[in-house]
């Protein structure tokens with residue numbers, strides 16, 4: 249039985265907990281949430297058969313088998329870095345946090361000192377295995393185009409580029425490097441960071457982000473060229489009702505990753 253602590257209990261966290269309840273090989277026994285939100289989260293968890301404990305930090309004597317982050321960029325510095333130093337393996341979905349200069353190196357150093365590891369989850373995207381294998385032979389170009397419904401860009405710098413309530417055509421709201429995309433759009437461009445860390449790096453991966461008033465899906469398109477040949481992929485993700493910025497596949501990616509750590513046969 250794998251004992252897991254989860255950071256964040258929002259759309260991804262609750263979605264994953266619902267699915268993980270059915271797995272006899274693992275148990276999420278605690279969730280870490282921001283201060284002053286404990287009571288609200290306890291209410292959200294009231295219907296669960298095995299509701300996890302609600303905490304605001306990992307207790308000093310806690311030693312979960314895995315810590316899984318489903319919270320947002322700030323949680324990496326706040327919870328993941330110190331957990332790695334303590335030797336606790338960490339799985340993260342907020343991969344875009346690694347766009348901050350030096351953070352990837354600090355995470356690696358903390359994991360090395362703790363004798364453990366950090367695993368970056370594919371989340372809403374697929375094909376990471378192919379892209380990272382292609383990198384071995386050498387990549388020439390990687391392009392990522394992220395297209396989401398106009399409403400998914402609310403509360404982001406896209407609001408300064410166009411009027412999201414009145415655009416009638418698909419509108420490019422960002423064009424540039426994956427590093428800049430992930431830093432400007434922390435809740436919408438984690439996939440850009442994941443693809444670039446697997447492939448050509450944060451500064452050489454080209455990114456285009458589109459607000460599309462006619463789309464009801466989060467559409468991720470990837471094109472890569474290199475010594476291996478070529479790769480084109482389009483993934484049409486269904487947004488989560490609880491957070492339309494996030495695709496349902498992200499929840500399944502968390503569940504798959506945790507299951508792969510717990511089960512005797514995994515794929």
Ligand SMILES: NC(=O)C1=CN([C@@H]2O[C@H](COP(=O)(O)OP(=O)(O)OC[C@H]3O[C@@H](n4cnc5c(N)ncnc54)[C@H](O)[C@@H]3O)[C@@H](O)[C@H]2O)C=CC1
Pocket residue numbers: 255256257258259260261280281282285318319320321322323326341342343369370371372373434435436438439442490491493494495498
């Ligand atoms: N890799 C990928 O493909 C994707 C990654 N993400 C990442 O996952 C994050 C969470 O997504 P959702 O669950 O949809 O968001 P959400 O907003 O529904 O839930 C996030 C939850 O985490 C909590 N939280 C925020 N900061 C925290 C902290 N420092 N410590 C503990 N809890 C904290 C919030 O209170 C909230 O309940 C996003 O912010 C994004 O960084 C999201 C979608 C796709």
Ligand SMILES: O=C([O-])CC(=O)C(=O)O
Pocket residue numbers: 372434435436437438439440466485493494495496498
């Ligand atoms: O869930 C998605 O479709 C992708 C997403 O938000 C991200 O890359 O941050």
